[in-house]
Amino acid sequence: MTNQRSPMSFREKSAWISLVSLVVVFGTYFSYIGMVMAGLARNRFALFLVMVAVFIIAEVVLHLAIATQSPRDARTPKDEREQVIELKATRTAFYVLLVSAFGSIGTVHLRLSDPDDHLWLMMQAILFSIVFAEAVKFARQIVLYRRDA
Protein backbone atom coordinates (compact mmCIF):
# COMPACT_ATOMS: atom_id res chain seq x y z
CA MET A 1 0.00 0.00 0.00
CA THR A 2 1.28 3.44 -0.82
CA ASN A 3 0.37 6.60 1.01
CA GLN A 4 3.06 8.91 -0.27
CA ARG A 5 2.89 11.90 -2.57
CA SER A 6 1.70 10.74 -5.97
CA PRO A 7 4.04 10.89 -8.92
CA MET A 8 2.98 13.39 -11.54
CA SER A 9 -0.34 12.59 -13.16
CA PHE A 10 -0.94 12.99 -16.89
CA ARG A 11 -2.92 16.20 -16.28
CA GLU A 12 -0.14 17.68 -14.17
CA LYS A 13 2.43 16.88 -16.84
CA SER A 14 0.08 18.46 -19.37
CA ALA A 15 -0.13 21.64 -17.26
CA TRP A 16 3.68 21.77 -17.03
CA ILE A 17 4.03 21.39 -20.79
CA SER A 18 1.53 24.15 -21.47
CA LEU A 19 3.14 26.49 -18.93
CA VAL A 20 6.70 25.94 -20.17
CA SER A 21 5.67 26.17 -23.85
CA LEU A 22 3.75 29.37 -23.16
CA VAL A 23 6.58 31.00 -21.21
CA VAL A 24 9.30 30.00 -23.69
CA VAL A 25 7.42 30.85 -26.89
CA PHE A 26 5.68 34.03 -25.78
CA GLY A 27 8.62 35.05 -23.60
CA THR A 28 10.65 35.11 -26.82
CA TYR A 29 7.90 37.01 -28.62
CA PHE A 30 7.53 39.70 -25.94
CA SER A 31 11.31 40.05 -25.67
CA TYR A 32 11.28 40.90 -29.37
CA ILE A 33 8.39 43.34 -28.80
CA GLY A 34 10.50 44.97 -26.07
CA MET A 35 13.28 45.42 -28.63
CA VAL A 36 10.79 46.95 -31.07
CA MET A 37 9.64 49.40 -28.40
CA ALA A 38 13.25 50.29 -27.67
CA GLY A 39 13.82 50.94 -31.37
CA LEU A 40 16.27 48.07 -31.70
CA ALA A 41 14.17 45.98 -34.10
CA ARG A 42 11.45 46.36 -36.71
CA ASN A 43 7.89 45.31 -36.01
CA ARG A 44 6.97 42.13 -37.88
CA PHE A 45 3.43 40.78 -37.65
CA ALA A 46 4.62 37.51 -39.19
CA LEU A 47 6.58 36.86 -36.00
CA PHE A 48 3.33 36.63 -34.06
CA LEU A 49 1.94 34.05 -36.51
CA VAL A 50 5.18 32.07 -36.39
CA MET A 51 5.12 32.07 -32.57
CA VAL A 52 1.51 30.85 -32.48
CA ALA A 53 2.43 28.06 -34.92
CA VAL A 54 5.49 27.11 -32.81
CA PHE A 55 3.35 27.08 -29.66
CA ILE A 56 0.73 24.80 -31.24
CA ILE A 57 3.38 22.43 -32.62
CA ALA A 58 5.19 22.29 -29.25
CA GLU A 59 1.92 21.56 -27.44
CA VAL A 60 0.93 18.79 -29.86
CA VAL A 61 4.35 17.11 -29.99
CA LEU A 62 4.95 17.21 -26.22
CA HIS A 63 1.42 16.03 -25.42
CA LEU A 64 1.83 13.17 -27.87
CA ALA A 65 5.07 12.27 -26.12
CA ILE A 66 3.46 12.03 -22.66
CA ALA A 67 0.38 10.31 -24.10
CA THR A 68 2.66 7.65 -25.57
CA GLN A 69 4.23 7.12 -22.13
CA SER A 70 0.89 6.65 -20.40
CA PRO A 71 -1.81 6.02 -23.04
CA ARG A 72 -4.41 4.88 -20.53
CA ASP A 73 -4.17 8.08 -18.49
CA ALA A 74 -4.34 10.13 -21.68
CA ARG A 75 -7.57 8.42 -22.75
CA THR A 76 -9.21 8.71 -19.32
CA PRO A 77 -11.52 11.71 -19.10
CA LYS A 78 -10.93 14.26 -16.34
CA ASP A 79 -12.35 13.09 -13.05
CA GLU A 80 -14.23 15.32 -10.58
CA ARG A 81 -11.12 16.44 -8.68
CA GLU A 82 -9.32 17.38 -11.87
CA GLN A 83 -12.38 19.34 -12.99
CA VAL A 84 -12.46 21.21 -9.66
CA ILE A 85 -8.75 22.02 -10.01
CA GLU A 86 -9.35 23.35 -13.52
CA LEU A 87 -12.28 25.48 -12.34
CA LYS A 88 -10.28 26.96 -9.45
CA ALA A 89 -7.36 27.76 -11.75
CA THR A 90 -9.66 29.31 -14.35
CA ARG A 91 -11.28 31.52 -11.70
CA THR A 92 -7.86 32.82 -10.60
CA ALA A 93 -6.87 33.43 -14.22
CA PHE A 94 -10.11 35.34 -14.83
CA TYR A 95 -9.26 37.92 -12.16
CA VAL A 96 -5.73 38.23 -13.54
CA LEU A 97 -7.15 38.78 -17.03
CA LEU A 98 -9.66 41.35 -15.70
CA VAL A 99 -6.96 43.44 -14.01
CA SER A 100 -4.46 43.20 -16.84
CA ALA A 101 -7.15 44.01 -19.45
CA PHE A 102 -7.92 47.24 -17.56
CA GLY A 103 -4.19 47.89 -17.48
CA SER A 104 -4.12 47.46 -21.26
CA ILE A 105 -6.77 50.17 -21.63
CA GLY A 106 -4.48 52.42 -19.63
CA THR A 107 -1.89 52.35 -22.42
CA VAL A 108 -3.93 55.01 -24.29
CA HIS A 109 -2.69 57.53 -21.74
CA LEU A 110 0.95 56.95 -22.64
CA ARG A 111 2.60 59.79 -24.55
CA LEU A 112 3.72 58.35 -27.87
CA SER A 113 5.12 60.26 -30.84
CA ASP A 114 2.96 58.40 -33.38
CA PRO A 115 -0.78 58.07 -32.46
CA ASP A 116 -0.95 54.83 -34.47
CA ASP A 117 1.43 53.30 -31.95
CA HIS A 118 -1.35 53.40 -29.34
CA LEU A 119 -3.34 50.80 -31.23
CA TRP A 120 -0.30 48.57 -31.71
CA LEU A 121 0.74 48.92 -28.08
CA MET A 122 -2.76 48.19 -26.79
CA MET A 123 -2.94 45.11 -29.00
CA GLN A 124 0.36 43.87 -27.54
CA ALA A 125 -0.82 44.66 -24.01
CA ILE A 126 -4.07 42.72 -24.52
CA LEU A 127 -2.12 39.81 -25.98
CA PHE A 128 0.22 39.91 -23.00
CA SER A 129 -2.81 39.92 -20.66
CA ILE A 130 -4.19 36.79 -22.30
CA VAL A 131 -0.84 34.98 -22.23
CA PHE A 132 -0.18 36.03 -18.63
CA ALA A 133 -3.63 34.88 -17.49
CA GLU A 134 -3.13 31.52 -19.21
CA ALA A 135 0.28 31.14 -17.55
CA VAL A 136 -1.29 31.89 -14.16
CA LYS A 137 -3.99 29.28 -14.85
CA PHE A 138 -1.45 26.54 -15.59
CA ALA A 139 0.74 27.57 -12.63
CA ARG A 140 -2.27 27.46 -10.28
CA GLN A 141 -3.22 24.02 -11.61
CA ILE A 142 0.30 22.76 -10.90
CA VAL A 143 0.21 24.17 -7.36
CA LEU A 144 -3.15 22.50 -6.70
CA TYR A 145 -1.95 19.19 -8.11
CA ARG A 146 1.23 19.38 -5.99
CA ARG A 147 -0.84 20.02 -2.88
CA ASP A 148 -3.00 16.98 -3.68
CA ALA A 149 -5.95 19.39 -3.42
Place this chain on the structure above:
Amino acid sequence: MDTAIRNTIRRLRFDHREMTQQELADRIGVTRQTVNAIELGKYSPSLEVAFRIAAVFRVPLDQVFQYDGDRTASEKKKV
Protein backbone atom coordinates in the same frame (compact mmCIF):
# COMPACT_ATOMS: atom_id res chain seq x y z
CA MET B 1 -5.76 22.14 3.54
CA ASP B 2 -7.15 18.97 5.07
CA THR B 3 -10.90 18.41 4.98
CA ALA B 4 -13.11 17.72 8.01
CA ILE B 5 -13.87 14.24 6.71
CA ARG B 6 -11.81 11.31 7.93
CA ASN B 7 -11.81 8.01 6.11
CA THR B 8 -10.75 4.41 6.50
CA ILE B 9 -9.97 3.71 2.86
CA ARG B 10 -6.39 2.69 3.50
CA ARG B 11 -7.48 0.16 6.12
CA LEU B 12 -10.26 -1.12 3.89
CA ARG B 13 -7.88 -1.53 0.94
CA PHE B 14 -5.52 -3.48 3.16
CA ASP B 15 -8.36 -5.71 4.33
CA HIS B 16 -9.40 -6.36 0.74
CA ARG B 17 -6.31 -8.30 -0.33
CA GLU B 18 -4.16 -5.19 -0.22
CA MET B 19 -6.03 -3.59 -3.07
CA THR B 20 -3.89 -0.95 -4.76
CA GLN B 21 -4.92 2.66 -5.16
CA GLN B 22 -4.93 2.10 -8.94
CA GLU B 23 -7.33 -0.85 -8.63
CA LEU B 24 -9.70 1.17 -6.48
CA ALA B 25 -9.38 4.15 -8.83
CA ASP B 26 -10.29 1.99 -11.83
CA ARG B 27 -13.33 0.57 -10.06
CA ILE B 28 -14.74 3.94 -9.00
CA GLY B 29 -13.81 5.83 -12.18
CA VAL B 30 -11.27 8.35 -10.93
CA THR B 31 -7.50 8.71 -11.21
CA ARG B 32 -5.08 7.10 -8.76
CA GLN B 33 -3.97 10.57 -7.70
CA THR B 34 -7.55 11.38 -6.72
CA VAL B 35 -7.79 8.22 -4.61
CA ASN B 36 -4.54 9.25 -2.93
CA ALA B 37 -5.87 12.77 -2.26
CA ILE B 38 -9.08 11.33 -0.76
CA GLU B 39 -7.11 8.90 1.42
CA LEU B 40 -4.89 11.69 2.71
CA GLY B 41 -7.96 13.78 3.55
CA LYS B 42 -6.90 16.50 1.09
CA TYR B 43 -9.99 16.18 -1.08
CA SER B 44 -13.62 15.44 -0.19
CA PRO B 45 -15.19 13.32 -2.92
CA SER B 46 -18.68 13.86 -4.27
CA LEU B 47 -21.48 11.85 -2.72
CA GLU B 48 -21.57 9.64 -5.81
CA VAL B 49 -17.88 8.73 -5.60
CA ALA B 50 -18.22 8.19 -1.84
CA PHE B 51 -21.05 5.72 -2.44
CA ARG B 52 -19.03 3.98 -5.16
CA ILE B 53 -16.11 3.51 -2.73
CA ALA B 54 -18.44 2.08 -0.09
CA ALA B 55 -19.95 -0.25 -2.71
CA VAL B 56 -16.50 -1.55 -3.72
CA PHE B 57 -15.77 -2.52 -0.12
CA ARG B 58 -19.39 -3.66 0.51
CA VAL B 59 -19.69 -1.58 3.67
CA PRO B 60 -22.03 1.26 4.72
CA LEU B 61 -20.94 4.77 3.82
CA ASP B 62 -20.31 5.79 7.44
CA GLN B 63 -17.84 2.97 7.78
CA VAL B 64 -15.74 4.57 5.06
CA PHE B 65 -16.20 8.25 5.87
CA GLN B 66 -16.65 9.98 9.22
CA TYR B 67 -17.38 13.68 9.67
CA ASP B 68 -14.89 15.30 12.00
CA GLY B 69 -16.42 18.77 12.15
CA ASP B 70 -15.87 19.20 15.92
CA ARG B 71 -12.12 18.75 15.50
CA THR B 72 -12.05 21.30 12.69
CA ALA B 73 -14.10 23.80 14.72
CA SER B 74 -11.79 23.49 17.74
CA GLU B 75 -8.74 23.89 15.51
CA LYS B 76 -10.26 27.05 14.06
CA LYS B 77 -10.88 28.43 17.58
CA LYS B 78 -7.21 27.90 18.45
CA VAL B 79 -6.23 29.97 15.41
